[in-house]
Amino acid sequence: QKLAEHGMEPHMLMMSATPIPRTLAMSYYADLDVSVIDELPPGRTPIVTKLIADSRKDEVIERIGAQVQAGRQVYWVCPLIEESEALDLSNATATHADLSEALPGCMVGLLHSRMPTAEKKAVMALFTSGQMGVLVSTTVIEVGVDVPNASLMVIEHAERFGLSQLHQLRGRVGRGAAASACVLLYATNDSGRVGETAKERLRAMAETNDGFEIARRDLEIRGPGEFLGARQSGDALLRFADLATDTVLLDWARELAPVMLDRYPDLAAKHVARWLGGKSDYLKA
Incomplete structure (x- = not known):
């Protein structure tokens, strides 16, 4: 209008x-x-993106505890809902249990697409109100979620996500005045390395927050179709x-x-x- x-x-x-x-x-x-x-909305600060090997996951959990103690909130995104026989990837259900045990006294929520609508709304209401410190989720939070108090995004198995999706997920934080960060946890293959294409995607995420540059790099990596x-x-x-x-x-x-x-x-x-x-x-x- x-x-x-x-x-x-x-x-x-x-x-x-x-x-x-x-x-x-x-x-x-x-x-x-x-x-x-090409400008951030007023009052927002750029997001710092860090690449961290999944062997250092315990350090990331310690940082989450510090963020929650400081009154901030955290997203933790997993590629799967439950354990898969075909894919050796982290899943939201097991991660929710692990973080609940590792962060006593902190409310850790679980959100994924198979949950009933009423249950999903209840979980999001707790997180939006600030009562829930950590939200473990799949990519259902990729769009339409706005919680300014959330200042840390952890994406597990980031090497398995596309650039566009990584950029969208990163955009769930940095929506308030507080300094925000996005941690991309990556897993290596049997030889201890990350594939070249995945490495290019992760490098692009670490080097820029600009959605237009992300799209240009995605074009270079994947081709226009x-x-x-x-x-x-x-x-x-x-x-x-x-x-x-x-x-x-x-x-x-x-x-x-x-x-x-x-x-x-x-x-x-x-x-x-x-x-x-x-x-x-x-x-x-």
């Missing part, structure tokens, strides 16, 4: 906090006016251009495309048939 009061109403308004690679690639191409909000199709990441359709570096060429192409369609429609049709012939169904929209 406020946007409408300030001028013309757009036929379409797209908003994104963490664009996935395909979305970012399409934004380069689409004939759209783009507005960028299909411009005309359903694949949201992977090898690019383009053979000669690079979306991350050829911004000037993209701008020229955007300016020349309507000219070619207007003056040389037959030539434009030949280009479409040559490069996008296999995707003709997507061009009918």
